Amino acid sequence: MFNKEKSNEIIKAVLTADSYSLGAHWVYDETQLANLPVNWETLNDPQAMWHKGKKAGDFTHIGDQLHWLNQFVQDKKTFDASSYLKYWQEKMSTYDGYIDGATRNTLANIEDGNEIGSDSDDFSVIGRISPLLMVSKDEEEFVTNVQTFVKLSHNTQDVIDTATFFARLLFRVNDGKNIEEEITSLKDGFDSFVSQGIEKGIASKGKNTFDSIRNFGPACGVNEGLPGIIHLLLTYPNDLKELLTQNAKAGGDTSSRSMVATMIIVSNSSSDSIPKEWFEVNKNN
Numbered sequence: 551m552f553n554k555e556k557s558n559e560i561i562k563a564v565l566t567a568d569s570y571s572l573g574a575h576w577v578y579d580e581t582q583l584a585n586l587p588v589n590w591e592t593l594n595d596p597q598a599m600w601h602k603g604k605k606a607g608d609f610t611h612i613g614d615q616l617h618w619l620n621q622f623v624q625d626k627k628t629f630d631a632s633s634y635l636k637y638w639q640e641k642m643s644t645y646d647g648y649i650d651g652a653t654r655n656t657l658a659n660i661e662d663g664n665e666i667g668s669d670s671d672d673f674s675v676i677g678r679i680s681p682l683l684m685v686s687k688d689e690e691e692f693v694t695n696v697q698t699f700v701k702l703s704h705n706t707q708d709v710i711d712t713a714t715f716f717a718r719l720l721f722r723v724n725d726g727k728n729i730e731e732e733i734t735s736l737k738d739g740f741d742s743f744v745s746q747g748i749e750k751g752i753a754s755k756g757k758n759t760f761d762s763i764r765n766f767g768p769a770c771g772v773n774e775g776l777p778g779i780i781h782l783l784l785t786y787p788n789d790l791k792e793l794l795t796q797n798a799k800a801g802g803d804t805s806s807r808s809m810v811a812t813m814i815i816v817s818n819s820s821s822d823s824i825p826k827e828w829f830e831v832n833k834n835n
Contacts, residue, residue, distance in 0.1 A: 551724055552817075557683040560813050561620055563790075563821035564680050566829050567812040568613030570794055571804040572596050575610055578768060583801045590795050593828060600648050607830060610805045611648040612674045615641075619699075620681040629685045629695045635665055635702055650674070656703045667705035673775035675704045676713045677809030680720075689721040711744050712772050716779075716810055723818040729787050730755075733780065747773065751780020759785060759796040768802025775806055782811045790815045790823045 552560075573594030577583055588594040593606040601610065609617060618641050622634055639660055642653065652675070655668035679696045686692035696717040700710050715736060722732040730752075737748045754762040754777065762781045767774030778800075786793035793811055798804045812821075 551688065551721060552683045552686075554684070556817075557680075559821055560683065560816045561616075561680045562829065563816045563824060564677070564809045564812050565609060565613055565616060566821075566824060567794055567808040568609050568616070568677070568805050569593055569607060570828055571798055571808045572601065572604060572608060572610050572613075573606070574598075574798045574801050575804045576600050577801045580764070580801075583799065590798065591825075593830070603646065611645075611650065612677055612805050612809065614645070614647055616678040616681065616809070619678060620684075623681050623684045626685050629682060629698065631698050631702060632665065634699075635660065638702075652703050665702070667701050667703045669706050670704050671706055671709055671772050672704060672770045672806075673709070673712070673772045673803065673810075674770060674806040675700050675709065676716055676772075676775075677806045679713065679717065680809075680813045689718065692721065693717045708743050709772050711740060712747070712776055715740055715744050715748075716814070720813055720817045723814060726818060729783055729814065729818055733783070743773070744776065747776035748780055751777035752784065754781040755784040757781075757785075760800045763797070763800035763802070763807075768800055770803045770806065775803065775810075778807050779810050779814075782807065783814055787815070787818070788823075790821065791825065792823075794824070 570593055573588045573596060574583065574586060575596060576598040577586065586597055595606045596604050618638060622637050642657060650672065652668040652670035652672050659666045679699060682692060682695040682699060686695050693714055696713050697710055700713045718736055719732060723729050733748060737745050750766065763778045766777045782793050782797055790812065794808050797808050
């Protein structure tokens, strides 16, 4: 269903969404957000202290790890979790970007001889799944690969279930199918954590994005990110640029929300609404 050209378009768009999100990523204070010295029409230097050394056009640490996964799968036909974990560990050994809690705990587990992911409920790992399209022949293989990948660093059921929902949605909306109809169709097949998060997002459709995301919670937890993503998808299904802009203005974990929403929108249509200059991401990552 996803040829190499379409998969590459999705991956490139998701990386661009991460790069655009860097400017306001992890800025939480509402007064600070309202007065950020950024130009929302372009890529910006990060304003949060956590991204020391990064500059406009770079990826966040989330985008960096997506980039690594994309490099890893380029010469592969299937996803081998153990091989990827070794590759990822090597990359992390020399990485000078932000090391989040899930990464620290996973690395500690590896050092102890366990290929067991952390108990983090961080949403960011779901933003990194798009390269797995390159090694998945159909929806079921993609879902299996996504679940395997997520468990490597985020071995918690809520994150796994939420990742499964978005993996299935990515396939179901391909080629212009109605996003809201597919969300609604999938919702009842998931437990209350996922279905209730989806319902919250649906109820916010068309409402003010800043207020909606702040009410759900702008931080990194999957319980906050899930309804926020649904809000973005249903409020801006035909304008990815506006989706990314309004999402960034809401602050918090701008990157994770933008990456997941972008893969769904581009699967459904294209990345044409993203300004071409935004694609000028740092090729040295």
